[in-house]
Amino acid sequence: MILAASLLAVLAVLLAWPVPLAVARSTWPDRAPGTALLLWQAIALAGVLSLLGSLLVAGLAPYGPHPIAALRVLTSDVGHGEIPPATSYASALALAAAVLLGVHLVLNLVATVIRTERQRARHRSLLLMLSAPMPEAPRTRLLDATAPIAYCLPGTARSLTVLSAGLLDLLTEQEVLGVVEHERAHLRQHHALVLVAFRAWRIALPWFPVARRAQHAVGLLTEMLADDQARRSVPDPVLARAIVVTSGGTGGEPVEDGPASDPVSVERRVRRLVSPAPIPAGVRIAVPVAALALVVVPPLLLALPAFAG
Template sequence: MLAVAALLGGFALLLAWPVPLALSRALWPSRSPAIALALWQAIGLGGGLAMIGSLLVFGASPAGSLLGAARALLPHLVEGDIPPAFGVIHIAALTLAAGLAAHLALNLALTAVQAERERRRQHQLIAILGDPMPGQPRTRVLAHPIPLAYCVPGIRTATVLTNGLVDVLDEPELRAVIAHERAHLDQLHHLVLLAFRAWHSALPWFPIANRAERSVALLAEMLADDQARRVASDDALRRAMLQVGSGGEPGAYADSGGVIPDAAMLEARLARLGGPGDVDDHPNVANRAMVAWAAALIVAVPIVSLLATLGPIA
């Protein structure tokens, strides 16, 4: 079991720094944002499982299996002596694993509750202050001179525009903006960003968490751009993005948290227009398949390792 614990620990270190750092600096994600987004999710899930799993397996090693450690230790949680095979370092590892898992889970739950509250508040506000946009279901227009567009996810969804935006865009540009915002809603980007925002909030001192959240936010914007490119031309989308600027989509969602598009993100999105991307069915199928297999492997390694050390149920 010590070998498995070392394997999981080394795997967690790889997924905690060099792998996400290389991915955040790579150029290919802009050509295949959907695959890159799946890879980021695999890195987050696999890294968390490997980190917690390495502590669990090491702490349970005196018993020879995870279930064996549970049978040996659980009866002694309230009273009785801890079996002598388990030293202080093993108990510390198990305690740290349980504490880290609880911290991540509670932080995710808290982030989800806060986001849902903000969504409800936004729905109430736009119902009072916004007017329905003719010919565009689930779209509200706010009387505000600054050109803005964002969406409010949830059971009820809404795309929100301002008068300032409607006034400065022509019909193809407006169609591209609406398609972009609806892509965020239809593809459930808010759920993906929620998980990475919770990760960043749970580990604010962890530098890669901020890089991951920012990279995922940019990929979500690129995916929404690809949907807009299917509805309108690249030129119409480019004109709309330049008219609105980096401040015209404040985080895309009402509950988007701290990741707000800036000039660098806008520049990266503009650079894709007219070039290959998911919308053009980029022909490099072999590379896409390889990345997809890598994402599956990243999640499979810690799961299989933990199952291998589970031990006999009976």
């Protein structure tokens, strides 16, 4: 089991820094945001599984030839009020770290979801008081503000798209259509669920620089995916101008940490519209395969001792 724990630890280290850093510095994600988003999700899931798995297997190693047998021995002895004789400080520390980290991540995810829902509920209450419905656009509210504002507010019962009067004054009819389709794409594709998971990861591991980088990268990819949906309704140059105008106000969901107004992110979104580049065929094939492998490898390494036995 020591070999499996070591391999899982190596994989956890690779997914904690060099792999996400290489993906973040690549240029191909701008051309294939959906594929890149799939890869980021696989990196996050496999990284957590590898870290927890390495600690768990290392902690169970003294008790049996594979995790299931070792867990049976441990739970049997503990159930009889005995400490297994093979227990060492290192194994006890590894087991405690695995349990505490797993509980911390789960509880933090639950707390982040609850906190986000409360923020959305408060925001929706204020929005209904300060805005007016747009009869020509269902589930869309108009704010009486001069700043160019456009965002969506997800909700379990009712989602809303919010536009400002200042935005309507600055954009043409086609550009407004592009903005509305962009925001509705966020709602249809449930980007808020992905964003809240990566925000929870960043909050749970604030000392982990890759978590913040991953959250920003995923936020930008969701913006690009929404752009790709909107460009089906309006020409690319029209959408590009609308992005530039709306970036001066507020974009994305107001309670999210999104890159909608970040100048570098806006420039990348506009560039891919005005100067589209082909997506390498190898990327379309290799990246999904790599993402699948990342998710499958940690469970296989956890089962490796049992197969070896």
